[in-house]
Amino acid sequence: MAVVMTAALYVFAAMAPLAIIAAGPALARLAAIAVTPPATPVYAYAMDDPARSIVHARSSMFTTLSDEPPALRAHVVAPGETLVSIAARYGVAPQTLAYNNSIVDTAQLKVGESLIVPPYDAAIHVVREGETLSTIAAEFGVGVEAIRAADPSTFADDDTPGRTLIVAVPDARYPGFRLRVSDAPRVIAPRIRWPTDGVITQLFSAAHTGIDIAAPYGSPIVAPDAGTVSSVGDRGPGGLAVCVYHDWGLETCEYHTAAVTVEVGERVVAGERIALVGLSGVTTGPHVHWEARTNGVLVDPMTYAPATTAIIRIGGATGSP
DSSP, X not given: OHHHHHHHHHHHHHHHHHHHHHXXXXXXXXXXXXXXXXXXXXXXXXOSOTTSOOOOOSSOOOOXXXXXXXXXXXXXXXXXXXXXXXXXXXXXXXXXXXXXXXXXXXXXXOTTOEEEEOSSSEEEEEOOTTOOHHHHHHHHTOOHHHHHHHOTTOOTTOOOTTOEEEXXXXXXXXXXXXXXXXXXXXXXXXXXXXXXXXXXXXXXXXXXXXXXXXXXXXXXXXXXXXXXXXXXXXXXXXXXXXXXXXXXXXXXXXXXXXXXXXXXXXXXXXXXXXXXXXXXXXBSSSEEEEEEEETTEEEOGGGTSOSSOOOBOTTXXXXXX
């Protein structure tokens, strides 16, 4: 009996470790059930409006001005684009593009050509030997402070030759620069002002190519909108005439003037005096024969005239263009 018991104990001692190893996974699951591990801390944030996130700044916020000059852009001319359409895309005058890219005639523009585009109507000026901010400001008809305000990187004594300055020219009139408009721009937007105050005596028709506006002799004739003077000269029965290509594509002409106060290629702004009401050509009284063209085709100026009440007296012919 003693021998049997001793043998049994030896067998148990040998098998027990093997049984524990075999039962390890089951014992681990049992321990997970019997022993609860410490919980991971949970943090709760109370907000007045749970639907919105609230961000608190670490310090007071403030705005700083960059010392970098205004950014210049580059544009590659695509098929179908004109100087006028590109200028409209970037919100600058055609003269601004032309002046900064040495273009004197709109017909010079070529597909694939690269243009430098300033951020607004401005001259990209490279300082020449002997120039100062004062002389540069005088050249463009602006103040020194205006140059500093437009280009924060400009310093009081910075007149280093070769340095590039951005000189703002809000009316896009660059000293001595004239732009010839040889290609007819595409019309982009309507609405212009009347060329003069007066009484409409004839409307546009198949037999009459414009609108006649009777006004006292010598009354000012103004540019209906900003643009470039495209033509000045005698038009036979139409007398002394002046035409303007407007920035957005329409060309307008005024005939029978007494005098023209602008020249071809000059930049004009809306409302600027360009001529005086006269009696030149074939006319029975002082008036303006007002024409409009889109891509060279005559159209009714009333299509683009201001939506205001005008005094119209049909039948009071004052001449023909």
